[in-house]
Amino acid sequence: xxxxxxxxxxxxxxxxxCDSKTATTGEAAxxxxxxxxxxxxxxxxxxxxxxTRATATDEANATPAPDPTTIPAGKAGDAAAIxxxxxxxxxxxxxxxxxxARDSKGAKDYIVPIAAFxxxxxxxxxSGYHTISPxxxxxxxxxGAKLPSKPIMLTFDDTDLDQFTVARPTxxxxxxxxxxxxxxxxxxxxxxxxxxxxxxLSDEGNIIGSHTWDHHNVKKYQGKxxxxxxxxxxxxxxxxxxxxxxxxxxxxxxxxxxAFPELKKRGFVAAFSLAxxxxxxxxxxxxxxIIASGxxxxxxxxxxxxxxx
Numbered sequence: 001x002x003x004x005x006x007x008x009x010x011x012x013x014x015x016x017x018c019d020s021k022t023a024t025t026g027e028a029a030x031x032x033x034x035x036x037x038x039x040x041x042x043x044x045x046x047x048x049x050x051x052t053r054a055t056a057t058d059e060a061n062a063t064p065a066p067d068p069t070t071i072p073a074g075k076a077g078d079a080a081a082i083x084x085x086x087x088x089x090x091x092x093x094x095x096x097x098x099x100x101a102r103d104s105k106g107a108k109d110y111i112v113p114i115a116a117f118x119x120x121x122x123x124x125x126x127s128g129y130h131t132i133s134p135x136x137x138x139x140x141x142x143x144g145a146k147l148p149s150k151p152i153m154l155t156f157d158d159t160d161l162d163q164f165t166v167a168r169p170t171x172x173x174x175x176x177x178x179x180x181x182x183x184x185x186x187x188x189x190x191x192x193x194x195x196x197x198x199x200x201l202s203d204e205g206n207i208i209g210s211h212t213w214d215h216h217n218v219k220k221y222q223g224k225x226x227x228x229x230x231x232x233x234x235x236x237x238x239x240x241x242x243x244x245x246x247x248x249x250x251x252x253x254x255x256x257x258x259a260f261p262e263l264k265k266r267g268f269v270a271a272f273s274l275a276x277x278x279x280x281x282x283x284x285x286x287x288x289x290i291i292a293s294g295x296x297x298x299x300x301x302x303x304x305x306x307x308x309x
Contacts, residue, residue: 123298154178181211181249184233202241209247
C-alpha cells in the first residue's frame with residue numbers, strides 16, 4: 001500500500017487536529033518513570049509468520065556501522081550506485097494507543113492500537129527481521145557495507161509519550177532498537193516525552209533524529225524558518241543526548257530539492273521522507289519509509305513490507 005502526498009498530508013493534519021491528547025490507555029501515570037517490559041501479546045495472526053528469530057550470530061556477521069561523517073566522499077557511491085542497491089524496509093510509527101471515538105478514519109492510519117503494535121513487532125521478530133541503525137543503513141547505501149539478514153529500520157515520529165511507555169519496552173523484548181525523530185516544541189508537554197526520556201532512549205542505543213521545532217512543512221521555509229525549525233531544535237537535541245544529530249525526517253514526508261543543500265550545510269548526512277519515489281539525483285535525502293497503519297494485521301504489514309521495498 002502506498003500513500004500519495006495529498007493523503008499523507010490529510011492524514012497528518014487529521015492527527016494534528018485531534019492532538020489535544022486526552023489521557024489514553026497505555027500512557028504512564030508518571031511521565032518521568034522508566035517503564036519495564038511487559039509480557040508479549042498473543043495474536044493468532046502472528047502464527048501465520050514463518051522464519052526464525054533474530055540471532056546474535058547473524059548480527060555479528062554484519063559490518064560494524066562507522067560514524068557516517070568519517071566515510072570519505074571518494075568511497076561513497078554516486079546516486080546511480082545507491083539507487084541500484086535493494087531498498088531496506090523502513091517503518092514509520094506515530095501514536096501507539098487504542099483508538100477513541102474522537103479519532104477520525106484518516107487519523108487511525110497514524111494510530112496503532114497497543115495490541116496491534118505488539119503483534120506487528122512480534123511478527124517481525126518471528127519472521128527473522130533484524131533492526132539496523134541509520135548508521136548501518138548509511139554505510140550500506142553509500143558503500144555497500146554488509147547488513148544482517150532481513151534488515152529493517154523502525155522509526156518513530158513526533159515524540160509521543162506512548163513511544164516511550166509502550167513501544168520502548170515492546171522493542172526491548174526482542175532486542176530491537178529504533179530511530180526516534182523528535183519534534184522539540186512538544187518536549188515536556190502532557191502526553192509527550194520529556195528530555196530525560198529522550199536522553200534515556202539515546203543512552204540505551206537508540207538513535208535520535210531531528211524533526212523540526214513544530215512540524216512546519218519544509219517546502220514552505222523562508223527567512224528565519226531554517227534557524228527556528230532546524231538549527232535551534234537540532235542544537236537542543238545535541239545538548240540532550242550529548243551526540244551529533246546526523247539524520248532528519250521531513251514533516252508530513254514532504255520535501256523539495258531546495259532543502260537538500262540547506263540540510264547538508266547543517267551537517268545532516270541523510271533525510272527520511274515517506275512512500276513517495278526517491279529523488280534520482282540525491283537519494284540519500286529522500287530515503288523512503290512506509291507508515292505502519294493502525295488498520296494492518298501482522299500479515300498485512302508483512303505483505304506491505306514485501307510489496308513496498
